[in-house]
Amino acid sequence: MTVIAPAGAARTGLIDDEPELKRSLFRSVLNFVRRQPLGTFGLAIVIVMFGAGLFAEWIAPFDPEEIDFSAMMQAPSWVHLLGTDQLGRDIFSRLVFGARTELIVGFSAAFAGGAIGLVLGVSSAYFGGWFDLIFQRVLDVLMAFPLIILALAVVSVFGTGVQNVILAITIPLIPRCGRVVRASALAVREVAYVDAARALGFGHTRIVLRHMVPNVIAPFLILLSAFVGQAILAEASLSYLGLGVQEPVPAWGLMLQGGAEEYATTAPWIAIFPGLAIMLAVLGISLFGDALRDAIDPKLRDR
């Protein structure tokens, strides 16, 4: 016997679900805010950073690359909210546009490094044997170098510029992600549905991508949030060393390079504000990442 629900009832049900969904989402957000005040603070910073990066053209009062010799090294004022640098460029505008550079580099490197690490880590756990053994030793070698050292080596090979900086930060992130993901994937490999998929004759690619990867996504997402912060910090470090993004592109580390060195005592605002921006961005992303872990991890969720 087939039971067909009345059309009106179904429609009514749908209409009733929407406010419920909204209420549920609102409650979840409220719950997150109440339980994770620091994480909320971090999220707020991330949102502000995103907003600045996305709407830089509308927010920044000046062209970030425009040199104004009549306004060199001016202290913060109503015209130049955060002052000007040694070439008379508006620091607030450069910070706003710099957020875009940081987001592009930070997220691109984190996602690329994370994604490659995810696939390689899961594959390593899935195949095991010689592949796993050799792959893990390669990761050991790569992880023996601190992130910034490896990034420096990559930049020295490929050169400077935004794309190369992304590449330079992506490469050191791959083994870090691969190692953590592999640990989670080893447990997933043993569960019944993976055996079932094998028994059904599914290919390796399908088993890895469709059945294993989704089950290690929670630790991966947490890792990703940490990677974004690390990537931003690495980009700032590379730019500070003159090996990252190059003038006149606005980038926070690059802003620190010229100003912090020469004018720390005579025009400290040139160094303070980019430094503050880097600190807040990394802090915000780290706090949000911690809160996300607490929210997602079932062991920590009810604490």
Next chain:
Amino acid sequence: MYVRTALRAASLGLAVVIAAGSAGAQTPKRGGTLTYMIPADSAPSFDGHRETTYATVHSAAPYYSVLIRVPPNNPASTTEFVCDLCTEMPKPTDNGKTYTFKLRTDVKFHDGSKLTAQDVLASWNKIAFPKPGTTSARVSYYTMVEKIEAPDDATIVFRLKYPSTAFMPAVADPFTWIYKKELLEKDPHWYEKNIMGSGPFKLVSFDIGQSIKGARNPDYYHKGQPYLDAIVGIYASKQAVRVDAIRADRATVEFRGMPPSGRDQLVKELGKEITVQESDWNCGNIITPNHKKKPFDDVRVRRALALAVDQWKGAPALSKVAIVRTVGGIVFPGSPLAATKEELQQMVGYGPDIEKARAEARRLLKEAGAENLKFVLTNRNVDQPYKFVGTWLIGEWKKIGLEVEQKVVPTGPWFQAMRTGDFDVVVDANCQSVVNPVLDTSKYLPQKVFPESYGGYDDPKSIELYNKMLYETDPKVQRVAMRAYEKHTLDTMAHAIVTPYWFRIVPYRSYMKGWKISPSHYLNQDLANIWLDK
């Protein structure tokens, strides 16, 4: 004792500050180690004949001898030269076409072997007549030299094709180090990676990118010198590191020069413990488009690049934050051969009305089909003034609709990019030693004549105009000929853009004595007469 007095030699536009009162009258003290900062990541090579950079001179000059040089106690002089390896300055014979140098017989290389005229001959032949496969950066300085001979072990003879007032200043070039003939014959490239000379110091060690250390040469032929027991050159491309090193007395000096902020910071914090010497600098950045790449093969595009730059507004503003000061053409400003402001303003890129110039630049770009042109500006990873100049230019070019990305590379790859032509437009430098405009301007000749010219162009007219000026002996006529060569180079063909000339500021610990500033950071760098008063 702190002194900061700049004295301009009006005739040649040189400025010399005489440091610390009676320093010259004091008796030099023996001993101590001079630690000095080298503002580079490393030297591209140690071969002075091949290189044109201070990174090479500041690294290796203390280990070598030269035939003649500027007086160590008056290095700003453009007319006075003294012997280093020779025994007395020669008087030209054969109607000014033959110069015979008698050499010292008490000179030993650091390996203990005797230095003879054969070594001097081999070195000078490498400089003036480089064999295929070797590079001599200043070969065009010696076009007047017909041949060099060594009739005996203590005599070296230069025979010229024609008399030239440019010859002696060219021989005093500080890169003309004397190498050992035997080593050159085994491998003409040996000196690129090794150091073995007869200078006041012997090499102790070199750590790439970190330091170069030397010890006093006890067999040095200028008796009593050097005064120091040892020298340590530390590579640091970042200015903050160098300023901090001097502030903390971990280093005594950086010989190249600091920007006003570095000087002001050290003087403010250390007062009389810092002495400053300043001078106009026979050095400037030149912007070279690659004529072998489109659209820079089109003179209209090159002229547009020059027209966009507001030199008159940029120079005074940049001088507050960078080591640049004076607008000039191809000749060191202040030299009798240099263009006046009025003469400069007649050329492309120097006009008094920048808006009119930029409108013309946009018109030329449109006509050449290069509107909204995008290109890469290759620059050297040296803050002062390379990156400031590069960033300033990008801002100027943006005003005529050009989109320029700056590619900053370390010194080695920077030279490599220029030598291989792997660039769109490059921030090059024309830094000379002895002020000798007749030869200094050879940088703007085609590469087949001047190897360190990187524009990649052939221009017979340029060579013709240069030679006309070179052979002229009447100063007034020579000045007119120089104007024609300059106009052709910067305006008619727009081979390069000359950015404001540099200004040399050297702050150092006041206990360092015996060193005098010159208009070139290449001169007077063998460190033999430096001593420490502490």
